[in-house]
Amino acid sequence: MTPEDSKPSSRQRALWRLRAQLRALYHGESPGAVRFRLAVIGVDLALIAFFIAAPFLRDTRAFLPLDLAVAAILAADMTARALAWRSLKSWIRRPIVMIDLFVLLTLLFPTIFINLAFLRVLRIWTLFHSDFFWETVGHRFDDTRWEDVIRAAATLVTFVFVATGFVYTIYVGDEGGVSGYxxxxxxxxxxxxxxxxxxxxxxxxxxxxxxxxxxxxxITLFVRFAQALFRPYKVRFTCQVCGLMRHEPDAVHCKACGALINIPNED
Incomplete structure (x- = not known):
């Protein structure tokens, strides 16, 4: 093999440049990267609004074009995120990504997966449980009480809409009085x-x-939300001896093993 053969081709170099640019946008800290991620999150919220409103739009002429347009946007975003990730194998194995792939599947084949379309609102859960969201919008509240509250609220809201979609899909028009969404x-x-x-x-x-x-x-999810909202706040800091992750804000020793801990304090 000659040195020329071992050199990357122009396509490989172009792909490397593209991945570097996407990595800078999706994971960088520059003002431009932050503005880009805020725009992506805004698009995510618009997609979620469409998923919630889908039962009211399903019988209109605009629904199928909108559905395919949303599929194209979601596919482009997921492709860009995959290229920006360090490894495609590690990216696709993440539970959040698997859920998003399923949502995309229901969008690409709406007639086949029509009875599973209500699961698209799982996008609420994937958005508010993603590092992408917390590193961009919620970085001020990351590892605080409000992160737990927002995550618990997102899980509860997701459950409400998933359960509503299931009841509407299975029981609408049946005996019992469910006549609409x-x-x-x-x-x-x-x-x-x-x-x-x-x-x-x-x-x-x-x-x-x-x-x-x-x-x-x-009830379980509601109690979880109430606990996150009202229970005494504990700092997330991993004990190097026993691995306990939650401690009192003013803790000096780990309450599980008694080891000395040094919790960072911004004050």
Whole structure:
């Protein structure tokens, strides 16, 4: 092999330059990179709004073009993120990426995955649990009480819309009174809060099981949100001896093993 053969081709050099530029935009700290990431997050929020509004737009002529346009935007963003990541294999193995890939699949084949379209709102969870969001918008609240609160709230909201979409997809027009998306949302919220007015009831044994799952899961997530909001705040700092990650803000020793810890303080 000659030295000329070992040199990278023009395509390889172009790909390396592209990956370097994308890495600077998606992971850099320059003002331009921050503005770019803020724009990406704004697009993400617009996509989430579309997913929530999709049940109301499904019967309109504009729905399919919008659906394909959203698929193109999401595919472009995910491709750019993959190129900006250090390794494609490690990127694709991340749970958040797998969820986004599934969302993209429902967008690319809307007629095949029409009954699973309600799972697109999982994008709420992936956005607010991503390092991309916290390194850009939430960096001031990273590793604080508010990070826990926002993550718990995002999980609760995601569950509400996923459960609503499931009820709407499976039970709309069936016995029990679910005649539209608002009815499905109303049933989900009343079940989650255990109010249970009884004006909307899912039919059959399956309907009762679904109601039980919504009640138990919803209450669990709501309690988790309340704990994040009201429980005493603890600092995240890994003990080098036992690995305990949460400590009192003024802790000097690890309460699990008694080892001396040195928690950074901005004051």
């Amino acid at each position: 608002i009815d499905a949302l109303y049933f989900t919220v009343t079940s989650l809060t255990t109010t249970g007015y009884g004006d909307i009831i899912l039919p059959g044994i399956t309907g009762r099981l679904v109601s039980i799952v919504i009640m138990i899961s919803g």
